Amino acid sequence: xxxxxxxxxxxxxxxxxxxxxxxxxxxxxxxxxxxxxxxxxxxxxxxxxxxxxxxxxxxxxxxxxxxxxxxxxxxxxxxxxxxxxxxxxxxxxxxxxxxxxxxxxxxxxxxxxxxxxxxxxxxxxxxxxxxxxxxxxxxxxxxxxxxxxxxxxxxxxxxxxxxxxxxxxxxxxxxxxxxxxxxxxxxxxxxxxxxxxxxxxxxxxxxxxxxxxxxxxxxxxxxxxxxxxxxxxxxxxxxxxxxxxxxxxxxxxxxxxxxxxxxxxxxxxxxxxxxxxxxxxxxxxxxxxxxxxxxxxxxxxxxxxxxxxxxxxxxxxxxxxxxxxxxxx
Amino acid sequence: xxxxxxxxxxxxxxxxxxxxxxxxxxxxxxxxxxxxxxxxxxxxxxxxxxxxxxxxxxxxxxxxxxxxxxxxxxxxxxxxxxxxxxxxxxxxxxxxxxxxxxxxxxxxxxxxxxxxxxxxxxxxxxxxxxxxxxxxxxxxxxxxxxxxxxxxxxxxxxxxxxxxxxxxxxxxxxxxxxxxxxxxxxxxxxxxxxxxxxxxxxxxxxxxxxxxxxxxxxxxxxxxxxxxxxxxxxxxxxxxxxxxxxxxxxxxxxxxxxxxxxxxxxxxxxxxxxxxxxxxxxxxxxxxxxxxxxxxxxxxxxxxxxxxxxxxxxxxxxxxxxxxxxxxxxxxxxxxxxxxxxxxxxxxxxxxxxxxxxxxxxxxxxxxxxxxxxxxxxxxxxxxxxxxxxxxxxxxxxxxxxxxxxxxxxxxxxxxxxxxxxxxxxxxxxx
Amino acid sequence: xxxxxxxxxxxxxxxxxxxxxxxxxxxxxxxxxxxxxxxxxxxxxxxxxxxxxxxxxxxxxxxxxxxxxxxxxxxxxxxxxxxxxxxxxxxxxxxxxxxxxxxxxxxxxxxxxxxxxxxxxxxxxxxxxxxxxxxxxxxxxxxxxxxxxxxxxxxxxxxxxxxxxxxxxxxxxx
Numbered sequence: 001x002x003x004x005x006x007x008x009x010x011x012x013x014x015x016x017x018x019x020x021x022x023x024x025x026x027x028x029x030x031x032x033x034x035x036x037x038x039x040x041x042x043x044x045x046x047x048x049x050x051x052x053x054x055x056x057x058x059x060x061x062x063x064x065x066x067x068x069x070x071x072x073x074x075x076x077x078x079x080x081x082x083x084x085x086x087x088x089x090x091x092x093x094x095x096x097x098x099x100x101x102x103x104x105x106x107x108x109x110x111x112x113x114x115x116x117x118x119x120x121x122x123x124x125x126x127x128x129x130x131x132x133x134x135x136x137x138x139x140x141x142x143x144x145x146x147x148x149x150x151x152x153x154x155x156x157x158x159x160x161x162x163x164x165x166x167x168x169x170x171x172x173x174x175x176x177x178x179x180x181x182x183x184x185x186x187x188x189x190x191x192x193x194x195x196x197x198x199x200x201x202x203x204x205x206x207x208x209x210x211x212x213x214x215x216x217x218x219x220x221x222x223x224x225x226x227x228x229x230x231x232x233x234x235x236x237x238x239x240x241x242x243x244x245x246x247x248x249x250x251x252x253x254x255x256x257x258x259x260x261x262x263x264x265x266x267x268x269x270x271x272x273x274x275x276x277x278x279x280x281x282x283x284x285x286x287x288x289x290x291x292x293x294x295x296x297x298x299x300x301x302x303x304x305x306x307x308x309x310x311x312x313x314x315x316x317x318x319x320x321x322x323x324x325x326x327x328x329x
Numbered sequence: 330x331x332x333x334x335x336x337x338x339x340x341x342x343x344x345x346x347x348x349x350x351x352x353x354x355x356x357x358x359x360x361x362x363x364x365x366x367x368x369x370x371x372x373x374x375x376x377x378x379x380x381x382x383x384x385x386x387x388x389x390x391x392x393x394x395x396x397x398x399x400x401x402x403x404x405x406x407x408x409x410x411x412x413x414x415x416x417x418x419x420x421x422x423x424x425x426x427x428x429x430x431x432x433x434x435x436x437x438x439x440x441x442x443x444x445x446x447x448x449x450x451x452x453x454x455x456x457x458x459x460x461x462x463x464x465x466x467x468x469x470x471x472x473x474x475x476x477x478x479x480x481x482x483x484x485x486x487x488x489x490x491x492x493x494x495x496x497x498x499x500x501x502x503x504x505x506x507x508x509x510x511x512x513x514x515x516x517x518x519x520x521x522x523x524x525x526x527x528x529x530x531x532x533x534x535x536x537x538x539x540x541x542x543x544x545x546x547x548x549x550x551x552x553x554x555x556x557x558x559x560x561x562x563x564x565x566x567x568x569x570x571x572x573x574x575x576x577x578x579x580x581x582x583x584x585x586x587x588x589x590x591x592x593x594x595x596x597x598x599x600x601x602x603x604x605x606x607x608x609x610x611x612x613x614x615x616x617x618x619x620x621x622x623x624x625x626x627x628x629x630x631x632x633x634x635x636x637x638x639x640x641x642x643x644x645x646x647x648x649x650x651x652x653x654x655x656x657x658x659x660x661x662x663x664x665x666x667x668x669x670x671x672x673x674x675x676x677x678x679x680x681x682x683x684x685x686x687x688x689x690x691x692x693x694x695x696x697x698x699x700x701x702x703x704x705x706x707x708x709x710x711x712x713x714x715x716x717x718x719x720x721x722x723x724x725x726x727x728x729x730x731x732x733x734x735x736x737x738x739x740x741x742x743x744x745x746x747x748x749x750x751x752x753x754x755x756x757x758x759x760x
Numbered sequence: 761x762x763x764x765x766x767x768x769x770x771x772x773x774x775x776x777x778x779x780x781x782x783x784x785x786x787x788x789x790x791x792x793x794x795x796x797x798x799x800x801x802x803x804x805x806x807x808x809x810x811x812x813x814x815x816x817x818x819x820x821x822x823x824x825x826x827x828x829x830x831x832x833x834x835x836x837x838x839x840x841x842x843x844x845x846x847x848x849x850x851x852x853x854x855x856x857x858x859x860x861x862x863x864x865x866x867x868x869x870x871x872x873x874x875x876x877x878x879x880x881x882x883x884x885x886x887x888x889x890x891x892x893x894x895x896x897x898x899x900x901x902x903x904x905x906x907x908x909x910x911x912x913x914x915x916x917x918x919x920x921x922x923x924x925x926x927x928x929x930x931x932x933x934x
Contacts, residue, residue, distance in 0.1 A: 036459035124340045128359075128690060205526070207453050208691075294454030294526045297534075297691045372896035380907055380915065415784040426787060546817045546870040559817070564837065564845035566788040641784070642792060642835065642849065653835060655822045671820040671874075679873055 010093055013083055020275050021236035022046040027279065028287050035291040046236070050229055058225030063122025071117025072223070072230035075110050079237040082106040086241045087248035089274030090267055091167030098164045100152060103245070104145065107200070110238050111137050114231070118219035129218025132208050132298050136199060139305035140206075143313035144196040147189040150317035151249060154182075157324065169248045177323065185319030186250070192313045193246045194285045199301075201239040201282075203290040208298050243278045243285070251277050337365060342693060344373045353702065355682065359690055367682040379668060386663040387413060387487060387634045388627055394654075398672075399480040400443065403436045404647035405654075405670070406485045412656040413487045413665075416641030417634055419623050425489040426569045427616040431502070432475065432484050433645075434605040434612075438509070439468045440648035441598040441605075444701040445517065448595060451694040452530045457520055464513040467505050474501060487630060488623030499613055506606050514603065521595045522583065531592035535696025537684040538589055545680035548673040549650020550601065551700045553579050554594035556587035561646035573611045578604055591692075591699040635663050649673040649701050674702045761812070761839055763791050766846055773808055774801060795850040802852045803862040806834075809848070810867050813838045821874040823882045825910045829853040830884045832861060834871075854884065856911075863889045881908045 025046040033040025042048075060069065084094040085103045092099060111133060118130040151174050152164050158176065160168035174186045199206035223231060255273045256266035296304070343354035352373035358366040378397060382390050394409040395402045407429060414421060442465040449457025469479045475498055476482020484490050520527055537547060542555035552559050560577035562570040578600040580586070580593040587593060624630040640657040650673025659666040677700040685696055761769070767779055770793075778796040783789045797805050809816055819835040833851035854861055863886040865872045875886045876895040883906035886892075894901070907915050 036456050037463055038459055124338050127338070128340070291456050294449065294452040294457075294530055295691075296526070296529060297689060299689070300529055370895070372894075372898065375896055377907070415782075418785055420785040423787065543815050543817070544869055546819065546868075559840050564840045564843070565790055565847070566844050567786070567790075569787050571788050640794075642847065644847070651819065651837075653819050655820070655833070655835070657824065667822065667824045669820070669822045669824075675873065676818075676870055679870065 006093055010084060013088065013093070014080055016271070017083055017086075017088075017237055017240055018233060020278075021240035022050060022233070024240065024279055024282060025236055028282065028290075031283065031287045032291050035287070046232075050232065053224075053229035053232070054226055056225040058223075058227050061122050061222050064222070065120045067116055067120040068222070069227065071113050071120070072227040072234070075113045075117070075234040076230045076237075078106055078109045078113060079234040079241070082110070082241050083237070085166065086244050087166045087169060087252075088244060089254055089270035089272075091165075091170055095162075095165055095167045097162045099166055100148065100164055103166065104141070104148075107238070107242065107245075108137065108141060110234060114219050117223070117231075118221075121222035123222045125217075125221040126219055129221065133219055135298060135302060136206065136208060139302045140196055140199045143192050143305065143309040146310070146313045146317055147192050148245075148249065150320050151186075151189065154320050154324065166248060169252050170254075173252050174250070174320075179323050181319050181323040185316045185323065188312055188316035188319070190246075190250050192309050192316065193249065194281075195309055197242050197246055197281070197285045198289050199305075200242040201235075201286060203286050205289075205293055205296045205304070206301055207290075207295045208301055239282065239286070240278060243281045244274070246281050246285075247274060247277045251281075340690070342697075351702065353678070355693070355697070357685075357690070357693060364685050364688050364690065364693070367685045369678055369682050371678075382664070382668045384664070386631060387665065388631060390664065390668060391485065391487065392483070394670075395481050395483060397670075400440050401436065401647045401649065401652070402481045403432055403484060404645055404652050406483075407433060408643040408645040408647075408652045408654040408670070409656070409668075410485045410487045411643030411645065412641045412654040413634065413643075414641070415643060416639050416656050416658050417487075417637035419488040419633075421489055421568075421623055422620050423569070423617055424493075424619040425621045425623075427612050428490045428492075428494050428621065429485070430569060430573065430612045431494060431609050431616075432472075432482065432490075434609045435468055435472055435502075437605045437648045438602050439465050439472065440701070441602050442468070442517075444648075444698070445521065445595065445598060447701070448531075448591070448695060448698045449520075449527075451698040452527070454526065457527075461517065464509070464517075467508060471498070471501055471505055474498065486622055486627075487634070489621050491622075493621050494616075502609060502613065506610060509602070509606060514599075517599055517602075521592075521599050528592065530695065531595060531699075532590055533588065534591050534692035535681065535684055535688060535699060536588060536590045537680055539587075541680060541683055542589065545683060546676045547650075547680040548676055549646065549648070550594050550597040551650060551673075551677045551680065553577055553597045554587075555589035556581065559651075561644050561651045565644050567645065569612075569615075570608075572615065573608050575604070575608065591695055594699045631663060634658070635661065647673055650677060674700065678702060761842075761846065763793060763846060766793060766812070766838070766848075769812065770795065770805075770808070774805055777801070777805065790847065792847040792849060795848065797850065797852055799852050799854055799861060802850075803864065803867075805850060806864045806867050809836065809838070809850070815841065816868070818868040818870045818874075821871070821878050823878045823884055823908075825882060825908065825914075826853065827910075829855055830859050830882060832878065832884060834864075859884045860887055861885070862887050865890060880906070882906050883909060883913060 023043075023046075026041070026043045029045065030040040030043055082103065085092045085099050085106065087095075092103075115130045115133050115137070118126040118133070121127075149164075152168070154177070155168060155172045155174060156163040158172040160171045162168060174182065174189075177183075202208070220228065220231065254266075254270040256262075256269045259266075259269060261269055337358050337360050340357045340359055341354060342357055344352040354370040354373065356368040356370065357364055378393060382393060385393060391406045391409065394405040397405050413419075442461050446458040446461035446465070449455070449461065472482055473479050475492060475494065476484055482492075484492050537551065537555045539555045539557060541547075542552050542557050547555065547557070548559075556579055558577045558579060560575065561567060562575045563577055578597055580588075580596040580600075583596050583600055584593075624633060637658050638660045640655065643654045643656075645652050652673060653671045655667070655669045656665045657667040681696055681700050685693060688696070763781055767781065770777070771779055774797060776798070780794050781791055782794060783791045795805070817837040817840060819837060822833040822835070824831045824833075831851060831853045833849050836848045836850070838846040838848055852861065861884060863871075863875060865875065865886075866888075872889070872891060873895060875889055876891065876893065878884050879886065879889070879892065880894050880897050883904075897907075904913060905915065906913050
């Protein structure tokens with residue numbers, strides 16, 4: 001019976017997140033348009049786009065292979081599977097000890113599947129896009145993983161039920177430690193996470209694999225119709241999920257406690273509040289970043305990850321570690 | 330498998346590509362992200378203007394010249410008028426010269442603002458595109474008020490100008506300059522001289538060294554960005570420009586160094602917008618009263634030109650660089666025997682193609698955008714008809730027939746018999 | 761070097777060339793040097809110009825079908841670093857039976873695209889051109905048709921009828 005409820009809840013979450021992530025895309029486009037003093041598309045434009053693309057014919061290039069058609073399905077499947085391990089204002093549905101590793105794995109898998117799909121399309125634009133995506137993929141994970149494992153390790157000491165699980169983030173958070181060192185460390189890591197989030201959803205500096213004016217949409221160059229629609233949905237969900245991770249790590253507080261709700265209403269209230277926080281994080285990391293910056297060259301972006309963000313992440317992690325050791329009182 | 334493996338990839342950029350505003354084709358051979366060779370193919374926008382001009386008279390060609398290109402429409406018929414004036418020995422009234430300066434510099438401002446936005450778009454910085462194009466609307470409004478059109482303002486006439494500048498225009502222009510001085514230019518300078526993203530992307534990309542710029546005869550801001558002190562208004566002592574004190578602008582005056590990269594070309598454009606505003610102000614101050622046409626009646630002018638003989642060259646610094654027109658007259662003919670023009674984009678394209686070798690793919694769009702290519706100017710020359718060779722090409726009719734056959738195969742009950750409607754040239758022998 | 765000095769230097773080196781100076785009626789009159797020279801001496805003349813000013817800027821090739829002959833005029837800008845530059849037009853002509861000129865790409869590398877353009881539009885060919893491919897015309901444009909020629913190798917009226925539409929509707933009238 002419990003499993004049945006969980007499954008129903010999972011389907012509900014999938015529908016909700018699909019809606020919320022597409023809605024965010026609409027909000028983002030509107031906000032950026034206002035920042036650029038344009039009118040912008042209607043708020044529900046991503047939904048219209050999605051429905052239109054689903055009804056369109058999908059053109060398969062002659063030189064492509066089977067993976068080209070399978071990749072969007074895989075990507076969406078990975079995105080849906082990811083939802084089962086995503087903290088959405090409450091612990092993940094199928095969460096367990098060490099699920100953070102599975103979470104990162106699935107998140108990276110979506111990017112990898114995009115690379116596979118692009119590489120099998122046979123288009124030179126898509127192949128350059130795939131190369132770039134692969135390079136970014138390996139560069140961006142290191143600072144993020146270092147940060148998240150340090151935080152997980154640190155809050156384990158505060159006494160959580162399942163160490164290294166995403167649920168633990170809702171039991172204790174990094175701000176509770178409260179020492180100056182840990183707060184500085186956490187702030188540095190927050191910055192690293194915001195940069196990682198921007199690169200995960202490929203905006204601003206990191207709009208490199210899809211670079212519209214350079215590669216004509218790069219990895220997505222040859223996709224059309226249904227296949228593109230599936231990819232777009234998977235990407236929108238991925239953006240929502242990545243932001244959820246940032247929210248869960250740094251801003252895990254819920255509202256149900258204050259409102260005195262329990263049971264299903266509490267879950268719904270937390271989910272809605274979580275969605276608001278995700279939109280806020282995405283607003284900073286996506287809309288503003290997109291409006292005030294241009295694209296970097298691939299070498300500059302990789303350089304930024306290895307010579308700026310990774311050292312920042314190391315410093316942040318060290319501050320947290322030194323704090324536990326009690327070297328400086 | 331014989332021979333060595335080829336790791337190089339050929340990437341066609343164009344004829345239709347999101348980075349290009351107009352159809353052209355760069356075939357780029359790359360090794361990873363590094364460019365090994367760039368080949369240029371033109372002609373996707375051939376309209377046969379030189380050939381059309383063989384059947385037009387001098388005054389009709391003015392309008393044809395104007396429609397070569399939307400952005401620099403003033404430059405084309407200005408240069409053409411100068412070539413005809415030199416050929417026929419017509420002296421232009423001084424007031425007309427000043428009006429030409431004012432309209433020409435207004436056009437330069439709008440063209441440069443446009444290009445600054447396009448370069449912003451090429452590096453994915455869309456906010457720059459939207460805001461600089463918003464600022465450009467103001468100068469477009471002025472041009473519309475003066476010429477009646479946002480482009481193709483038809484200001485020039487052989488031996489003068491067709492439209493006078495009135496008091497209200499002068500007021501509007503002064504307001505516009507004020508607006509640009511106070512509100513737009515500080516922001517533009519902030520973005521293109523000091524913004525770290527822009528600097529990271531534009532510095533050291535698409536470098537044209539001075540040697541290459543001289544060797545490949547690069548023109549306009551492309552050349553001046555490489556430190557070549559060349560400006561037709563200055564070198565040719567064109568019209569009344571020497572009285573207004575025009576000087577070639579190089580990035581040296583702004584940043585102190587000349588590298589010849591995209592950044593420097595943008596710096597030159599920003600500087601030229603400043604310069605144009607000053608020139609307009611001075612021209613308004615110094616403009617004398619008087620007539621604006623050497624020959625008031627068009628038919629009298631045409632009659633005078635019909636008797637003329639000789640050849641003339643007109644040169645003008647269009648927003649993109651040196652524009653040159655050549656006109657040769659034959660006695661008793663009401664049109665030129667030969668009319669030939671060269672646009673600045675033409676040499677610039679080959680200079681940039683040479684300069685891109687060894688750079689990264691990411692720099693291609695921004696480097697191409699930085700010369701502000703105007704392909705409809707460049708592709709202008711011959712008659713287009715691709716179907717006179719021996720190749721059998723399925724005609725529209727054949728395709729329609731095949732399509733009908735297929736429909737009948739699928740569903741024999743369908744009766745309709747569609748006809749070719751509305752497609753094709755009206756002069757064609759069916760329609 | 762100003763106009764007089766140039767005319768003297770050039771006339772001294774190539775006495776058979778026909779040199780004239782024109783002046784227009786602008787507020788600051790601009791003088792241009794027009795040179796006519798034989799095909800045989802043409803390449804040497806270009807080399808001499810390059811020696812006079814190593815930074816000479818190549819502007820344009822104006823080619824023309826002049827009945828019996830094909831004319832080519834090259835516009836160049838010299839001494840542009842010294843303020844007012846010198847505008848030079850150097851012309852030559854070739855008979856239509858043997859429409860060949862020596863290439864000047866070895867002297868002015870930027871002349872290549874112009875030579876390619878003249879080759880395809882006027883059928884005036886350049887000896888030793890490093891890259892004789894077409895530049896503007898489509899690859900399937902018929903051989904031996906030069907659009908700007910005025911004789912029967914030019915554009916024929918029936919080619920014009922459907923110009924602008926690549927596929928004829930109803931086929932050509934024979």
